[in-house]
Amino acid sequence: MPPVTWYLYVSAALFALGLFGIMTRRNAIAMLMSIELMLNAANINLVAFSGYLRGHTLVGQIFALFVIAIAAAESAVGLAIIINVYRTVKHIDADDINLMKW
């Protein structure tokens, strides 16, 4: 197994990229995709630690498993909401979804 810090660097990169995506993407679906990137980053951490830490308790893997499930649920709900928004305002450009501000 490669050194754990390698995993950490990869995951940090993915995490930062996910954040970047959320901050820059205008399409709401693309923002959801970026969130998935971040969740994957966390999962990489968990899995890497799970193999790395004393006792090999697999807790990290279990955690990652749950995260995958949650991610699925979240994207389902998220996509539903996006579709609903699309239905009401006919677009999903987050830059233009600003009825409420200040």
Place this chain on the structure above:
Amino acid sequence: MIQLAWLIPVIPLAAFAAIIFLGPKLKGNAAYVAIAAIVSSFLVSAGIGCDWFFVHHAQTAANFYADWIPTGTSVLRVGFGVDSLTIMMLFVVTIVSMMVQIFSIGYMHGDPRYPRFFAYLSLFTAAMLSLVIANTILLMYISWELVGLTSYLLIGFWFEKPEAMRAAKKAFLVTRVGDIGFFLGLLLLYLNTGTVELAGIFKQAELLKVPQVHIPALGIVASIILGIMAYGFAGAVMKGAKRLPGAIFAGLVIFGAAFILIPHGAVQMSLAAVASLLLFWGAVGKSAQFPLHVWLPDAMQGPTPVSALIHAATMVAAGVYLVARMYPIFSVDMTALNVVAVVGAFTAVFAATMGIVMNDIKQVLAYSTISQLGYMMMGLGVGGYTAGLFHLMTHAYFKANLFLGSGSVIHGTGTQDMRQMGGLRKKMPYTFWTFVIATAALAGLPGFAGFFSKDEILLAAYHWHGGKMVFYAGVIGAFLTAFYMTRLLAMTFFGEAKDKEIHAHESSKVMVIPLMVLATLSVLAGYIGLPGHSIFAHYISFGAGEHEISWTVMAMGSGAALFGIGLASLIWIWPVLRFAPLKPAFGWVQTLLANKYYMDDIYDIVIIRPLMVSTKAMFAFDRWVIDYVIVNGTGWITLQLSTLWAIFDRYVVDGIVNLVGELAKRGGYALRYIQTGIVQQYALILVVCVVLIGWYFVLLR
């Protein structure tokens, strides 16, 4: 009988209450209620007088007390006491008040507020009588203030007249400036003796002798005051563009001179002296001594009987009474008495000079009153306790007579300006003769009451340890008094009527009878104080007793008076001498005198204007600095901060975004400018905050 003395003020007080509440129903009868009350008071006073002289043999003062107010672990008592001085004052007040009220029936006839007038007179009498019988300094102070109040009410009785109301306000305020002194003196005595009872205070008088009070920089303070006064004086005299620099220059020069001349060393004074001076400051206010005399001439705006009662005979004499009453304190050491003597002497001459040029009959009498009060003060100051009080009594009668006489004249002619009068001798004979008698008494012609009292004062002044200055001032005063009184007589009663429009007539009997009673007293009152055989001095005296009769003094005094009369007669009655040639050289004197030495203007410049400016400034400060800047400013900042939050969104976050947009635009990426309420920016803020927090706490600390 003596224990009933409390009735004396209470009866007029009851009359006051009755008239105030029943006034509309009583209408014209109000006068009789008031007069009945004062007559009763007089009778009670007479009874008490008999009791005092014949039963108590005028021995130890009778004092009665009641618990009044608990003060911590002690109790403040109220009470009244009777001694010879009290009796004397009771007679003076009740008699003059009685005469004035009778006179007023005629004088105030037809006034819309006729009942109110008598109510106020009753209230005044009550307050004055309670001042007289009070044997605690606190009750004295209360009564003192109440007479001030009634004085205010009566001066402003015709409050529709703007001058009257201004005069009333001025009188109240100026005397109140004095009252603060009384008040502080009272507090000082109360604090250091632990009691407000006169007997208790006097008992501890010796304790107050120790020089304890250390007053630094008195000389500097005096220099500053003199400088400011000079500034005011110059400001009042000068005109035009030079006024302000001139005034400042004068102020600086005088300040500098005083600063150099007056010694600066700290002054050690005994507590008694300080207390006495504070009390005397009160007396200066009430008795219209220099420099607080300015209110009295203005107070002549009140109805003439008021002037007679309050501003001639009784209330203004209260200052003298106060000094006399507190004499044991004053005489603890000589400092205070010396001040009293000097101020009195100065006032006596100072006021008399102004009396010469006045054309308003009441004004002349007002200055005469100030001058005579100065005499009394002078008498007390030079140790002539008896003399001062004796003069107080005689003066009360003849000055009341003079005022009522002038009231009669005003009533008869409808004017106060002497230049419009003349030749009234024939038209108003009773008034004329009583007036002449009173004038003689005032001028101090031998045989009249004023002669005896004035002589005693001069005698005391002659023997004063501080030199002869005061004595000469007294003599000059006597001369001036005789001079302006003769002028007054001449202008009013002699010669021919100058204004043909005026059809003078003699007044009715209710007005003439009091004149005659008072004229009688103006003659007779002197004989209880015959030099050498003075009954008055037997009962009312303090300390060492009288001086030997001095014919020199008597001659000088009488001579000055006669000289004054003669000189004035030669000018106005038989016009042999003329002023006109003197005009070019001494015109400024007349201007100075006619402007009352510019005292009013000085106060205006030095006190009133700065005060008004400071009130406005304070208010502006309050509105703009405290409220607007500080309080509302805080609120404003809060509001601004709240909008800042919005602005932070709108301009900072957005502004950066806009800036970026601007850059982007220049770079060729033409995009929209504004976007907010946008979730990406929320995410951006979130990330930035997390990084900031994290960076600060994890990496920097």
Place this chain on the structure above:
Amino acid sequence: MNSWILTLITFIPLLGAAILIFIPKERTLVIKWTAVIISLIPLALSIWLWMHYNPNGVQFPKGAQFLVDIPWVNQLGVHYTLGVDGVSVPMVFLTTLLVTLSLIYSLFIETRPKEYFSLFLLLETGLLGTFIALDFFLFYVFWELTLVPMYFLIGIWGGPRREYASIKFFLYTLVGSVAMLLAILAMYFNTQPHSFSMLAMADAGMDIRLGASAPLVFAALFLGFAVKVPLWPFHTWLPDAHVEAPTAGSVILAGIMLKMGTYGFLRVLLPILPQTSRHFWVPIAVLALISIIYGALVAMAQKDLKKLIAYSSVSHMGYVILGIAAAVGVSHAVTIDDRAMALNGAMLQMFNHGIITGALFLLVGVIYERAHTRDLDSFGGLGVRIPVFAGLFSLACFGSLGLPGLSGFWGELFVLRGVFAVNILLTALAGIGMVVTAAYLLWTIQRVLMGSLNPKYAKMPDANAREIVALAPLMAIMVVFGFWPKPIVDILNTASVAIARIFG
């Protein structure tokens, strides 16, 4: 009766407010008179209280009379503690009296009378509770309870700038009271066992327990009370609130609510933090002095009659604080009597200012209703037209300027007597304030009553029966206590001595 009286006095107005809620709002007359009659009950009870109060009985730092002490929130050590001593009995009487008179005066109110009278009664409960509560928690509750009704009274029935004035009043006084809350908690934790009882706090040697934080606690409490008094420079809510409030509101504001601040000094700062109070007496005295002179000078510059009286309150309340400062003042030879006299003076001034300024505000209301202006320059010569009003107004003004023979004098006398014992300069400067006070009040009389009559007011009616009924008791008290203050000073004196003894 003895154990119920205080509860009854405090809560009967609240009950009355509840009753008013159930009267249909169309029946305005019933509402108004019910309110007046209900307010008479606490008045009667407070007179009973005055009569049955034992002037020589136990006083505050040691205990209180008519003490009720029922555990309320045990877990916090909160008790329902009511009790009175010489400080509070006159205040209770003053409150009940002024509320009743204000309600009588307000009988003419036609806008939303139901709310008005209910709020007024609610306000009365808050005021009375403040003066009666001896548990700090309870005290704070009542203290805050007064804010809301007053907010509405100003905000709904006030003048043109009422909304601004009401929120300003609310926020300003709230700043003080929330600061006070922290201080209360600090003292709470320094009482063993933890307790909000003022008696326990006074007994706890709070100065020493708090140690270095005592000045902070003092400052917080001071802020709370000083804003209420109001002491310069915390006073600027007052002119706005007084001017915009309806007449009866101004009466209560000036007559009672300002006293809550000084009451706080007497009830809390002096007995509970004596050493710290003593430590700060000079700055407090100086602020008081500034209030006196500054208030008087600013009053002089006013053209609005109500504002003038508002500023005069700043000046007059300065005397109270000056007296309190003098009572704790440090000087070489101050005796208990000196301190007690200063306190007597302060308390008398509290009571008398309530009476006199209450009367003045009512009088301003009377004239405002007729002239619809309070501009001093537009009046003049009214003395001829409305003599009864003129008499009452002059009397009140003279009372206010401390004329001997009227009750206002005694407060100033004893305050200055107390101050004199500590510092002569302060006394002399306060004396200047007295002259300025006389000046602006006389000038006011002159501008309102004297001179020539403005033809606009040629048909102005004189004070009517309702107004005279509302004013007469105040005038009577002013005169009677002016000559014979013994009844009230008897009550105050033992309380003063009790406080003075703390300072030795």
Place this chain on the structure above:
Amino acid sequence: MSITGYQIAFIIVAAMTVGSAVMVVILPNILRSALFLAFTFLGVAGLYVLANAELLAAMQVLIYVGAITVLIMFALVLTQQLMGAKIKQSSRGWLLAAPAAALMFAFLVKGFIQPFNKAASGAVASGPAPADAGTLVSIARMLLQPYVLPFELASLILLAALVGAIVIAKEDKE
């Protein structure tokens, strides 16, 4: 320190993963970025394999690549807009976002990875992983014994998400 085969494999997979992720966030065409997302997921699965978590890798492929990516594709097609390459997909906020993200990365490196790297601790595994570490059986055992509650809870979450998604996404016929 010699580089093992595992490590070479790691570097290749990681490069693919990160590279695809970069594509995901910057590609203007959203369909393409969805495709690259699938590649990223695959790369992550590869990383799992390298970390001995085979089961997880399988799950990753099944759920992420299989389910989620497809779901996203469907949604994209349903909303069928902004897909053309002409339309800018990124907000111009990237001028701020890029430094922010970079700072975040730097923060993670400096605040977590580097201190972690330096601090050798007893918590680190001493020997190689047990043989059954990432197997189906061991994970299933854990899931159904100590982690049964979260397991059940996850099912509840999926139910709620299901209900919610349907309610929100379905069209109500008024």
Place this chain on the structure above:
Amino acid sequence: MTKFEFICVAPMIMLAALGILVLLIGTITDRFPKGRLNHWFPPEYFSATMIVPVLTMQGALFWAILHHGAEEIFCLNGAANPLITVDLFSIAMGFIAVAGTFVVMLMSWEYFGDHNTKNRGEYFALLFFATAAILFVTASTDLIMIYLAMEFLSISSYVLASYWKNDAKSSEAGLKYLIFGATSSAIMLYGMSMLYGLTNSTNLGTIASALSRGEVMSLPGALTAVIMVLVGLGFKIALVPFHLWAPDVYEGAPTPITAWLSVASKAAGLAVITRFLLVAIPMSSGVDWYTVVLILAGVSMTLGNLAAIPQKNIKRMLAYSSIAQVGYMLIGLLAAAATISPNSPDSAVKMGYMAVSNQNIGTSNYGLAGLMIYAASYLVMNLGVFAVVIGIEKRTGSSDIESFAGMVKRAPFFAWSLVLFMLSLAGIPPTAGFIGKLYVFAGAIQSARTDLLVLAIIAIANSVISIYYYFNVVRVVFMKDAETKAPLRPSVSLTVVVSLMLIFTFGIFVAAGPLINLVRAAIL
């Protein structure tokens, strides 16, 4: 899983079951022709009724644990490594949340009457699910459980916030909530993964012992992890700067859901942030989260209050108000931390159990008690305000503050109630809010820490500022004139809600004793 353990999760199970049940009912009644069944057996009646037994069960559980002895620890997965710990703290916070849900259901009853006749079953089902999620959140003592439960709560909330489907604002609110929430929770998850990596455990108690025994790979890393976890937790309670979603979502979401978010969801967030920080990260470990939270709390109350001032929409204003209120509540948390930790080097709170028989955290801990009392009083006063808002919004069709003008004439009871609720929010007696604030401040003063005192002073300044905008509403209601004077008759259910909240707002003040007893028992 023992029987007793089963009983401990019974409320959650019951809520989930009720959710499924109401889903079925809704589906059936919706399908029934002409909504006849809907008329006779509507889901809202069912829901509001059936949540009462859950409340009762919570109460019974509280009582049972209280009398069973505080030493017993009721955890799943064994006391050594519990996933959830049903202790009195969690039950108490859960009780607050369930009670809030109950009231929100009563409000929804009115609110959804017109807006959306369909899908009511699903709405209430989701509300049930979300409430179950809250109960899990309050009891979780393991990072996995915390993450799962929080996500459960979030996902349900996203749907609920955008439940008013055809409304652009509601949809927008849902979207923003979703994206911001998902981002925050992803950050939190990342933080959790780091924490796991540092301590080799996901259990709060074990993490605590690892941290205090120095078995951590790096302390700075731990703080990094904690800060990132705080993002997700702070998001839930709308703590600045993680609050950005709140104003938009509060404004856009259906008003009962706004109320629910501000009360129930927030209670859950408070419970979990308290448990996480106090249990897992003892201050003695040297991980200085204290200062971070201190500053965030101060900033939160200040900015929340300031931003509330210019608001024109009352829901948006209440959002900022709730942001500020969280700042006050966190004073309690900080005070608790300051009081507990210094003297308990060994994890003060063993095994995730909220309190120990340690003297420091006994009856005299005002901070923690203050947090709970504040949460309880916040529940009643805030729901009271929202009930009034719904009543008026429903009739006037607008939630702008201007549309409240002259309400005192149109709905006097609501208007006067509003005054009381506003007073309570500002912490002025005689109201529940005062007791809460008193307790929280007491905690700050008890801790005798200067920084907390400063925070308390900031809080005090803020409560004065808050009066300004709270009473701005009162001003509009009382001092502005309405266009019409037609009486505005709110429905019975809303009047009942307002009355109930009024009684509690008063009651918590007048009879604070019982509540304090309960709270103290919960942390003893």
